[in-house]
Amino acid sequence: MKDKVKILLTNDDGYQAPGLEALFNALSTVADVTVVAPDRERSAISLAITLADIIRVSPIENGSLKGFHTTGTPADCVKIGCSELMDSRPDYIFSGINSGSNVGLNANYSGTVAGAVEGAMLGIPSVAVSLTSYDFHDYRGACQASLKILDMIKENPLNQFELLNINVPSLPLDEIKGMRISRVSLSSFREKFDRRTDARDREYFWMGGIWNERGADLDGDRFFSDEGYVAVTPLKVDWTAEGTLQRLREKGWDQDWNGEIDE
Amino acid sequence: MKDKVKILLTNDDGYQAPGLEALFNALSTVADVTVVAPDRERSAISLAITLADIIRVSPIENGSLKGFHTTGTPADCVKIGCSELMDSRPDYIFSGINSGSNVGLNANYSGTVAGAVEGAMLGIPSVAVSLTSYDFHDYRGACQASLKILDMIKENPLNQFELLNINVPSLPLDEIKGMRISRVSLSSFREKFDRRTDARDREYFWMGGIWNERGADLDGDRFFSDEGYVAVTPLKVDWTAEGTLQRLREKGWDQDWNGEIDE
Numbered sequence: 001m002k003d004k005v006k007i008l009l010t011n012d013d014g015y016q017a018p019g020l021e022a023l024f025n026a027l028s029t030v031a032d033v034t035v036v037a038p039d040r041e042r043s044a045i046s047l048a049i050t051l052a053d054i055i056r057v058s059p060i061e062n063g064s065l066k067g068f069h070t071t072g073t074p075a076d077c078v079k080i081g082c083s084e085l086m087d088s089r090p091d092y093i094f095s096g097i098n099s100g101s102n103v104g105l106n107a108n109y110s111g112t113v114a115g116a117v118e119g120a121m122l123g124i125p126s127v128a129v130s131l132t133s134y135d136f137h138d139y140r141g142a143c144q145a146s147l148k149i150l151d152m153i154k155e156n157p158l159n160q161f162e163l164l165n166i167n168v169p170s171l172p173l174d175e176i177k178g179m180r181i182s183r184v185s186l187s188s189f190r191e192k193f194d195r196r197t198d199a200r201d202r203e204y205f206w207m208g209g210i211w212n213e214r215g216a217d218l219d220g221d222r223f224f225s226d227e228g229y230v231a232v233t234p235l236k237v238d239w240t241a242e243g244t245l246q247r248l249r250e251k252g253w254d255q256d257w258n259g260e261i262d263e
Numbered sequence: 264m265k266d267k268v269k270i271l272l273t274n275d276d277g278y279q280a281p282g283l284e285a286l287f288n289a290l291s292t293v294a295d296v297t298v299v300a301p302d303r304e305r306s307a308i309s310l311a312i313t314l315a316d317i318i319r320v321s322p323i324e325n326g327s328l329k330g331f332h333t334t335g336t337p338a339d340c341v342k343i344g345c346s347e348l349m350d351s352r353p354d355y356i357f358s359g360i361n362s363g364s365n366v367g368l369n370a371n372y373s374g375t376v377a378g379a380v381e382g383a384m385l386g387i388p389s390v391a392v393s394l395t396s397y398d399f400h401d402y403r404g405a406c407q408a409s410l411k412i413l414d415m416i417k418e419n420p421l422n423q424f425e426l427l428n429i430n431v432p433s434l435p436l437d438e439i440k441g442m443r444i445s446r447v448s449l450s451s452f453r454e455k456f457d458r459r460t461d462a463r464d465r466e467y468f469w470m471g472g473i474w475n476e477r478g479a480d481l482d483g484d485r486f487f488s489d490e491g492y493v494a495v496t497p498l499k500v501d502w503t504a505e506g507t508l509q510r511l512r513e514k515g516w517d518q519d520w521n522g523e524i525d526e
Binding site: 161186192203235254 | 306309386422454456460468471502505511520
């Protein structure tokens with residue numbers, strides 16, 4: 001038992017989500033898994049953290065799960081799990097299985113992806129797992145892909161400050177075509193606001209219809225997951241635009257003012 | 264007047280923050296500026312968006328500001344401002360002036376930076392501006408730097424899906440040494456949780472002490488802003504880890520399963 005790797009498992013759908021339970025059960029066959037997950041749905045919370053309020057932590061007492069739920073965000077859960085709740089730092093962070101895809105630039109909003117981003121920021125190898133459809137509840141493909149990825153990153157460790165974002169097509173396990181290393185799909189990205197009027201005749205808005213259209217990104221995560229492959233996208237948490245950094249230096253943007261800036 | 268560029272201005276400290284008003288006044292000397300900012304402080308909200316609740320919008324009626332406050336996050340403000348509130352798409356997004364630095368990986372949590380990230384995701388050239396100290400209220404340096412950057416990106420347009428994250432040292436204008444193109448400082452990153460007990464003897468946590476230690480990142484944003492320079496960090500919203508993407512493909516991670524995945 002002492003040789004088992006230690007995994008912190010989080011998500012953004014909340015600790016009662018069936019996708020989390022499925023991934024807990026799958027990872028528990030090979031690892032010592034501790035759930036530290038939000039006490040309620042925190043979709044689209046991105047990498048928000050809780051600084052202006054307290055965080056409560058409670059042990060999970062239902063079903064087969066072992067771990068804690070917290071009043072915090074996925075990033076809070078990873079932080080507090082690693083530093084306060086687990087008896088030692090986990091070897092890996094997994095986040096998911098999310099209900100609904102996290103492909104393209106939309107993944108930047110995801111609390112599920114953020115759980116893995118936070119892990120990578122702490123220097124822990126981290127993986128986010130999403131299933132492309134909200135209505136599909138066969139988690140075998142996503143679980144098998146997660147176990148396979150765990151084996152692969154044991155053998156080929158991820159770079160520091162990097163993570164994997166995995167999108168699994170909503171297909172029975174034997175219909176998934178395979179796995180493809182992919183990039184973030186940059187296809188056009190849309191949303192629509194719905195203007196409504198409340199019972200006191202005051203206007204309000206609902207944000208809706210946020211999606212990435214399928215474009216010409218033929219090695220993008222949207223494309224591969226649509227085509228029946230598990231899309232595995234390596235992400236980095238250092239967002240420096242390296243090419244632009246060099247270009248701006250060459251253009252002379254480094255300036256000495258010496259108090260001579262015009263006001 | 265028709266030639267003035269149109270700017271959407273947001274922040275995460277809320278529309279009543281003095282840093283926002285200072286930047287509004289400075290940018291208004293050269294641009295047609297519309298504020299679309301949160302109705303309250305939303306620090307550390309990152310790129311969260313509001314999908315599970317309504318968003319209210321109200322015109323700002325105090326002082327010299329022109330625009331709207333909303334119940335949403337900075338990213339919500341940018342989205343709703345661009346698509347519903349301004350009569351045409353803005354030419355630029357500015358976010359700030361934030362009270363407190365947004366350097367290193369900590370910037371990933373910032374709502375101020377996220378306002379500019381959202382702008383870049385929508386394809387609009389975007390700039391986040393922060394002042395390194397919470398206690399410093401002389402905005403002249405940050406305003407002059409913002410006007411200078413606006414001129415510079417008019418002349419050298421930013422790439423699509425990229426933004427600038429600017430950290431201005433808390434110094435009088437004539438003591439700022441100049442401007443340096445910088446990268447995200449990856450120096451070690453810490454936080455500490457404080458365990459406390461409430462009046463009913465139940466435990467709770469406060470997250471505190473999140474900071475980037477100053478390390479050996481000699482061209483990092485933390486280093487330059489500490490040294491008295493305006494640190495200008497180009498960021499990208501496509502987080503694909505390009506090097507790893509190539510490496511994993513070469514390692515044979517692209518796999519065809521053909522229904523033969525072991526269960």
